[in-house]
Amino acid sequence: MKRLFFIIFLPVIAVGAMWSQGQSEGMRKLSLADFAITNLYVDEVDENKLVEDAIRGMLDKLDPHSTYTTVEETREMNEPLQGNFSGVGIQFNMNKDTLYVIQTIVGGPSEKVGILAGDRIIAVNDTTIAGVKMKNTDIMKRLRGESGTVVRVTVLRKGVKEPIEFRIVRDKIPIYSIDASYMADKETGYIRVSRFAVTTDKEFSDAIKELKKKGMKNLIVDLQGNGGGFLTSAIAMADEFLADGQSIVYTEGRRSPRDDAFASKRGQFQKGKLVLLVDESSASASEILSGAIQDWDRGIIVGRRTFGKGLVQRPIPFPDGSMIRLTVARYYTPSGRSIQKPYDKGHEAYERELLDRFNHGELIYTDSIHFPDSLQFQTLKSKRTVYGGGGIMPDIFIPLDTTIYTDFHRDLLAKGVLNQYPVNYLDSHRKELTNKYKKVDQFVEEFAVTDDMLAELLKMGETEKVKYNEEQYRKSKGLIALQIKALIARDMFDTAAYFRVMNPRNPSFVKAMEIINDDLEYNRLLQPKS
Incomplete structure (x- = not known):
């Protein structure tokens, strides 16, 4: 029996050794381990899963941002940054297990x-999605698909007795990275950027043009x-504010030469007062x-x-569509500050760092924030003191307001x-509201959440077993009323x-x-402290 084992085993090892010639010692060991497990292990094994687990294990020994993603994870991660996807073109909420259409994409x-808006989609291609506790991701998978393909949806509409069936031809749907762009007063524009995607540069440029036409x-x-997202989009946006030849950022790594x-x-x-709003996210x-x-010294940073x-x-794609995102360099600001916070205490401590900031009082009290002198840098024009060592410390600190948030x-x-x-x-009031408030400015100025509305909210809370306090x-109460008004405004008009x-009511904006x-x-804020 022992002799038979060696007859089988030795040829396998020989083939494995020939296969691994020319590889490093580490790679030979890894290849041989995979070869041996796949061919000799007592039970059937899923080789793809073994390899994926091995890759994850290796990356886990590196920094927290070197990651492996499966085919599906890679697609979901890239989609918001690509600027579009194929689908039916609706913004929706799940309301009591029913898909409620908030808005349709214009031209979609x-x-x-x-x-x-207000329609309830109860079925997709004969599959019931209402009242079955289906996950949002599963619903989106049914609505999304290749451009040009057809999906049938069944809709309940207020005032119409029978369900209505629609045949929708899927198409490319834009994903915008500018959530809001408007004039905050006669001379001040406001732009909120939610991500740095492929289209962000053009969206931001167009927003500036429109606001300048309005007198900005x-x-x-707002970067809260x-x-x-994409480095190129951040560089392009910084280019809107800085003068010709000024450094924006540089990267450098062990095998990646400095790139400016x-x-x-x-x-x-390039001129005009500029304020950036930031927070811990x-x-x-x-x-x-x-940075x-x-x-x-081009503008003021406000927040936390x-x-x-x-x-x-650097993305390293595999033929099957999965991908490694491998850290190859670090970002540095024009003054030479490293943006990256330490991660030498392990991934778990790194993930917990924001919670630690809160527990140590850093999000609430400015005197809880301490930087060693070794991390001091100077701005390039005014020679103000700024700090490296992880993140950007704002010029004006705004504490997290915990007084209005309750259980x-x-x-x-x-x-x-x-x-x-x-x-x-x-x-229940869409027709009445749309007739009364033709423009968003009128709604913001005149609409008020009443006590009767808040009483209805509390009743709904009781139904959902929210214990009243x-x-x-x-x-x-003030925050709740404000959020109700804001959500009604969003559903009536747009995200802006x-x-x-x-x-x-946002202290950083104020x-x-x-x-x-x-x-x-x-x-004064752009000058060194005396």
Whole structure:
């Protein structure tokens, strides 16, 4: 029996050894292990899964941003950054297990066949999606598909007794990275950027042109919650503000020589007051833009210290569509600051770092933030002191306002009540509201959430088993009413309307407006502290 084993085993090892010639010692061991397990292991094995697990295991020993993604994960990750996908062209909410159409994309497939805001889609291609607790991702998979293919949807419409069936031809649907662009006052524009995608540069350039036509002399760029995206888009956006030849960012790594990006002459907003809004979720490309603006004393950064993601990933695709995103370099601001926060304590500690900031008081108290002298840098014009070592520290710190957030408010959100109520209210009052409020400005100025509306919300909360707390309700009442108004505005008009309602209660936005309208304060902030 032993002799037979060696007869079988030795040829296998010999073939494996021949196959691995020319590889490094480490790769020979890895190849031989895979070969031996696949051919000799007692039970059947899934070789693809073994290889994927091995890749993940190797990457886990590196930095937190070197990752492996499957075919499906790669597609889902890239889609928001590509600027479009193929689908039916609706914005929707799930309201009590039913897909509720908030808006149709202008000129999109659903608008063309007559689907309206307020419609409820209950079936897709004869598959019921209402009342079956289907995941949003599963619903989207049924609605999305190749451009030119047909999908049938069954719709319930208020005032129509029988369900209506629509035949929709899928088409390319744009994904916008500019959530809002409007004039905050007669001379100040506001642009909110949610991601840095393929189309962001053109979207941002177009937004600046439109705002300048409306008299814009000053600009607020909102990067709160913007987790980044493409480096090229961040460079292009910085180019709108910086002068010809000024450094924007450079990258450098062990096997990646220094690569510098510089501004050109094309910038549309090289003069005029500029404020960038950031927070602890602003990362990567957001930090590149913020770092360049701060280092050149071009504008004021308002908010809280940014995330600290300054590692450059190179995509390495596999033939099956899966991909490795491997860190090959670091980002540095024009003054030489590294954006990346430390990750030497392991992945778990790295993922917990934002929570640690909160627990240590950094998100609430500015005196809880300390930087060693070794991390001091100077801006390139005014020679102001700025800090490296991870993230961009704002020029004006805005603490996280915890006074208006309560467990009761959180539960209303978690149970979907705060999202469901505006949908239900608009469903019952859409005609009345659209007749009364023709323009978003009129709605923002005149519409008010009444006590009766809040009472209806509380009843809905009881139905959803949200435990009522009088003290917490009073604390969060103003925020709850504001969010209801903002969500109604969004569903009636667009996403920009949501921010028009919410921004006057956003402390970072309020501070930005104060600074922009105070020449002395704006200029003082761009000078070194005495």
